Amino acid sequence: MNNFKLKKNDLFVEDISIKKLAGKFATPFYCYSSNAIINKFKKFESPFRNSDTIICYAVKANxxxxxxxxxxxxxxxxxxxxxxxxxxxxxxxxxxxxxxxxxxxxxxxxxxxxxxxxxxxxxxxxxxxxxxxxxxxxxxxxxxxxxxxxxxxxxxxxxxxxxxxxxxxxxxxxxxxxxxxxxxxxxxxxxxxxxxxxxxxxxxxxxxxxxxxxxxxxxxxxxxxxxxxxxxxxxxxxxxxxxxxxxxxxxxxxxxxxxxxxxxxxxxxxxxxxGRILVAESGILVTRVLFIKKNKKKTFAIIDTGMNDLLRPALYDAYHDIQSIKKGIGRKSLYTIVGPICETADTFAKNKLLNRLNTGEILFFKNVGAYGASMSSSYNSRPIIMELIIHKKNFSIIRTEDTVLNQISREKIPSWVSKIK
Ligand SMILES: Cc1ncc(COP(=O)(O)O)c(C=O)c1O
Incomplete structure (x- = not known):
């Protein structure tokens, strides 16, 4: 069963609309299909069912x-x-x-x-x-x-x-x-x-x-x-x-x-x-377009997720397909899709042909269930983002978004610092 379906200018993960979730919660966030994980585990395990085998899921994947x-x-x-x-x-x-x-x-x-x-x-x-x-x-x-x-x-x-x-x-x-x-x-x-x-x-x-x-x-x-x-x-x-x-x-x-x-x-x-095979396909990363910026060489779509949320492209030049939840009409354009982090490595796609993008539009990265959230960081003091999981008609937050105040609360200014002039 395909747990991710584009229909009527929306993406459905199982029975839940991503447009609705992105209206309710601030982007970016990770969103998983529980059925995708369950089905993949069962499929992977099935040929080993009659042998003396333990499937030890590699926790690092997610x-x-x-x-x-x-x-x-x-x-x-x-x-x-x-x-x-x-x-x-x-x-x-x-x-x-x-x-x-x-x-x-x-x-x-x-x-x-x-x-x-x-x-x-x-x-x-x-x-x-x-x-x-x-x-x-x-x-x-x-x-x-x-x-x-x-x-x-x-x-x-x-x-x-x-x-x-x-x-x-x-x-x-x-x-x-x-x-x-x-x-x-x-x-x-x-x-x-x-x-x-x-x-x-x-x-x-x-x-x-x-x-x-x-x-x-x-x-x-x-x-x-x-x-x-x-x-x-x-x-x-x-x-x-x-x-x-x-x-x-x-x-x-x-x-x-x-x-x-x-x-x-x-x-x-x-x-x-x-690890990867069990969970990678179960996850998407939902993001919005912040700005469209053109120079003589390129059109950049600047999105609200960065290499701190999804490191694989910056680290391994890894490819993740990125799509809009909207059904495109009209002419397509070439976009270089970048995040807000102050690194040129914070680039997710170069010259990707997409339907004309607009500010505020919801995009999603595919296949990020493995080595996505697990490799994320708070670089540029960006809080670690929320993770949601969907099960049929229900969704649950399985990790809340961190806050900058929380990050700062763990830091201390030693008393001698105040004497530095
Ligand atoms: C020792 C060990 N086992 C299992 C895995 C899981 O690998 P994969 O996610 O490619 O299945 C890893 C990942 O690097 C690993 O280091």
Whole structure:
């Protein structure tokens, strides 16, 4: 079902009019379709339903507690990369035994909290991290389940800034180091090293890099498990891309097939960590045109949302389609769509052909449910914006807009400053 429909000079998200919402609430705001999330999760999960698999949603894609709760109700676990994400996942009711903790730079306090909460697994990314976990676990008299994140040296053929599986990337450990870890740490009474994990990047559009990476891991598991079943958990990460602009996406059944082909004779429990694919298409960013400005080269449409609300275009040159909710008539024009932030990087589209835009007109960005709100900031002292979710005929605010007063209230002027002349 298509949860976003343009009709009668309006956009409907499920049964709710965006024109009405934009009349009620100040723009910009994020707006999600709950059905889009529910349907995508069910579709993704379906080929894995009869296998021993935990779908650990990558919280970084969109950490809103309401979205976590929806996914938790559908049976998802969580993949987290900070204690903040871990707290959110627990608060949303995700069982600790369905949570894996990844990331190259976990702090002492974060590791301690994760161990105290008895989460399923900590995926380690360095020997120093493993040493620290050992110490903390010993002090707490706990045995911690460990996964070793492998860097398979595979190029995911995605944007370089979201490639994570090449040797030059900071993520994971090579197979030689992983072997040493098994030799040197396996008998440690505070560690239960039973997992391997791999995540080679995000917005991956072809199965081939997955296949190559998974095969490397499979061969390694076969060696390690030759005489004794040491590896019991195989975490294959996330990374499936979505269609932002005329891109052909990976078929879930084909993805599931390569996973079953590599894993069916290993007897491991599977963990998958999808993020973007579950939520990206569920979200739009609603904005208004502030001004139209022409110079000799361009016509700018200056809108009321900026790179602080949606960073992906500035950070990765990422494409997000932008449309008006109005059905266009008459001549089209080329617009460069920019935000109000004092950076030239605050550009969302160059020379985009759109129906004639007017000041105050409502536009929306598509496919911003993942890495949209989650990457937002208050740069230029712009408050973090509101998030709404729609469920059929109802809408709910799932994050209120921050305020500048709130931001300022956390800042302090030391007394000595007043003496400066
Ligand atoms: C370890 C790990 N797992 C899963 C994900 C989710 O990736 P995606 O949103 O592309 O599915 C990420 C994202 O970078 C990650 O770092």
């Amino acid at each position: 950490p809103n507690i309401a979205i976590l709760k929806i996914l938790s109700n559908l049976g998802a676990g969580a993949e987290v990369v900070s204690v903040g994400e871990l707290r959110r996942a627990l608060k949303a009711g995700i069982k600790a035994k369905k949570i894996v903790f990844s990331g190259v730079g976990k702090k002492f306090s974060e590791i301690k909290f994760a161990i105290e909460k008895n989460i399923l697994q900590i995926n380690i990314e360095s020997i120093e991290e493993l040493e620290l976990i050992t110490k903390i676990a010993k002090n707490l008299r706990k045995k911690v389940q460990i996964g070793i994140r492998i860097n398979p040296n595979i190029d995911a053929k995605t944007h370089t800034k979201i490639s994570t599986g090449r040797e030059e990337d900071k993520f994971g450990l090579n197979i030689e180091t992983a072997k040493k870890i098994f030799l040197n740490y396996r008998s440690n009474p505070n560690l239960d090293i039973v997992g391997l994990s791999v995540h080679i990047g995000s917005q991956i559009m072809s199965l081939s890099p997955f296949k190559k990476a998974f095969l490397k891991i499979k061969n390694f598991i076969k060696k390690i498990n030759k005489n004794e079943k040491i590896i019991k958990f195989l975490d294959l990460g996330g990374g499936i891309g979505i269609n932002y602009k005329d891109e052909k996406i990976i078929n879930f059944n084909s993805y599931a097939k390569i996973i079953s082909d590599i894993s069916n004779d290993l007897g491991c429990k599977l963990i998958l960590e999808p």
